[in-house]
Amino acid sequence: MSVAIAASDKAFLQIQNVVKDFDGYKAVNNASVDIAKGEIFALLGPSGCGKSTLLRMLAGFETPTTGRIVLGGVDLATLPPYERPMNMMFQSYALFPHLSVWENIAFGLKREGLPKDRITERVEAMLKLVQLGKFAQRKPHQLSGGQQQRVALARSLAKQPQLLLLDEPLGALDKKLREQTQIELVNIIEQVGVTCVMVTHDQEEAMTMASRIAVMSEGRFLQVGAPSDIYETPATRFVADFIGNVNLMDGTLTVDEPDHVVIKSADCQHYVGHGITGVVGMPVTVALRPEKMHLTRNKPQGELSEFNTVSGKIKEMAYFGSFTVYHLVLASGALLKVSMTNIQRHRDDEFTWGDEVWAHWSRSAHVVLTQ
Amino acid sequence: MQRVISLFTGRRLVIAAPYLFLLSFFLLPFLIVGKISVSEMEAVAFKDLITLSDGVLQLSLKFSNYVFLGQDSLYIKTYISSLQYAAATTVLCLFIGYPFAYFMARAKSSVQPVLLMLVMLPFWTSFLLRVYAWKGLLSEGGFVAELVIGLGLDQALAAAGLISSPGKLMNTPFSLVLGMTYTYLPFMILPLYANLAKMDLRLLEAAADLGASPWVAFWKITVPLSKAGIIAGAMLVFIPCVGEYVIPELLGGPETLMIGRVIWDEFFSNNDWPMASTVAVVMILLIIVPLAVFNKYQAEAQEGAK
Secondary structure (H helix, E strand, O other), X not given: OOOOXXXXXXXXXXXXXXXXXXXXXXXXXXXXXXXXXXXXXEEEOOOOOOHHHHHHHHHOOOOOOEEEEEEOOEEOOOOOHHHOOEEEEEOOEOOXXXXXXXXXXXXXXXXXXXXXXXXXXXHHHHHHHOOOHHHOOOOHHHOOHHHHHHHHHHHHHOOOOXXXXXXXXXXXXXXXXXXXXXXHXXXXXXXXXXXXXXXXXXXXXXXXHOOEEEEEEOOEEEEEEOHHHHHHOOOOHHHHHHOOXXXXXXXEEEEEOOOOEEEEEOOOEEEEOOOOOOOOOOEEEEEEOHHHEEEEOOOOOOOOOOOOEEEEEEEEEEEOOOEEEEEEEEOOOOEEXXXXXXXXXXXXXXXXXXXXXXXXXXXXXXXXXXX | OHHHHHOOOHHHHHHHHHHHHHHHHHHHHHHXXXXXXXXXXXXXXXXXXXXXXXXXXXXXXXXXXXXXXXXXXXHHXXXXXXXHHHHHHHHHHHHHHHXXXXXXXXXXXXXXXXXXXXXXXXXXXXXXXXXXXXXXHHOOOOHHHHHHHHOOHHHHHHHOOOOOOOOOOOOOXXXXXXXXXXXXXXXXXXXXXXXXXXXXOHHHHHHHHOOOOHXXXXXHXXXXXXXXXXXXXXXXXXXXXXXXXXXHHHHXXXXXXXXXXXXXXXXXXXXXXXXXXHHHHHHHHHHHHHHHHHHHHHHHHHHHHO
16 A cells, blocks of 8 residues: 655654643653654554544644644644644544535635635535535535545645644444545545544554554554554564454573574464574563464474474354454463464365364564563 | 324323413413404403304404504504514623623533523522612612713713613613613523533534634634524523513613503503503514514524534
8 A cells, every 4th residue: 555654754744752741641651753744644552542632732732741743844832723734634523514515625725715716626626536526515414424524534635734634534434434435545645645644543444544653552652663564573562462463472582592592481382483582581472463373183293393383272263254263272271363264165174163273383473572 | 993092192192281281371362362452342341253143143353453553653663662672682682691601611511500500590589679679779879870870881871872861870771671681691691501512612623723713713613503592592582572561660761662561551551451452462473473484494494404
């Protein structure tokens, strides 16, 4: 989808050591990030992590307790919301109920005091962009959720903002429509070429739409990176656990060789082939994604067959159509989630409840975490 | 059988209750008043409208009162001045009540019940007593009169024709409108408050985000969205003000013509019940017909907005 833009590119939006203190509670705690022009940047985290507060500080509805927000070299601190060169698409849209679609889109342009024909021209262009020309005279409540969402987008793009803020842009849509709209929204944003900061609690939304994601928890940025970085190389247990499904196994480093390490956990030994190093005896956590593992009925044979394999009994199966997630109970009583793509229809030897199976994975499947 | 029973479901009964109430205490009395207005007096009794004599059924309606009403400029002037005083009161209530309701609705939610209580507090004292109190406050030597005269405001009021001569505030258009505004203010504030309190404040943020200063956002978003509250408040003030009798009687003067006093005079001084009824019927029609038309238009607009 979007090409990841390195943070070292000329920083267009700079968030510098921003803190928001609500009576001793730090909703945002020392957040810093540089966002390049044209980027779609997502703030992702569970509710209450401070992502919305940060977005509201960008829009000007909240003032940072300390820290600076700089857009295109201009410090925004003293600008009230109505003077900031940015527009926001609100959660559940906040369309003006007494105004038609046309008037909603024209609202911001009229405030700029543009001549009438320029406003008409601009509104028509926006209606065309979001394909709502036919609905110009309708009131917001006469539209479906998806159409309202597009009006909200058109309204926030009408003034050609330097920065577009999206607050849970697809939160109010149902799943099917959300998937369609994600792509559509990104296409429109890229067509316009506006820099964009979005807030979401939905990791799929963040991953499909954003070029970079900041994972937030308790007011802090835990990790900032491209979606694939965050998924495949999470920096902390929280990030690994929050993004996607993961099996976390605590263990101890037992062998430290230049080309590999071995980590012993309760049920198995992990042979980790990629470049990490540590001190023998140090406690670590191994993170394994369910789709990085395979299930077989027999114990895998061959070189290193003592490593990266574990036997267990199928306790639960969750069928998702394209794949199935098996929950294995291991010898220690721990649970292991393994997902298998359903390549064939109606396999003869399908796994079922109670089967004793072996899970195994490659030497590059792990992420080793120390915090 | 099934259908007969279903007529008396709980839902229908609940809907029927207010209609029955209005039927018996508004429509029936109104029809009686209407009947009196077209009746002929015979000494102290009314003649029957429908009489059967010699096998001829006779319906006699006397419209001379209505004709007389339309010809007598005093009645017409009184109607107009009643509407003017009611309109002035409504506008004043709106200008005082809107900011009041606005700040009440935007106050901390912990303070709101207290503020609401303060608005309703005057109802704990009799309406008559409160209007009487204004007599004391406004007559010579009264606290408010002293204050107004001390500040020299009486000169301005006299110049505007609201009082006849400086130094005398009582029994003038000023005292009348003041008393009505004072009395009916809560009826303006309460519906406005109810409306403004439930407004979605994110709409104001959206307006600010799109470049509207707080002042512009107020006029473009808050005021249009509170239209229903403004209309409800205005009706609750305007309608009773048109027919107000007690306040003009206590605070009004010889030159403050109000239709309520005319009706009272016709009933109890002149003992001309048909004439009094005519004045009352015309007053009600004057209020109801434009309101019904307005309401229909409003309902259509609402329907479009739903």
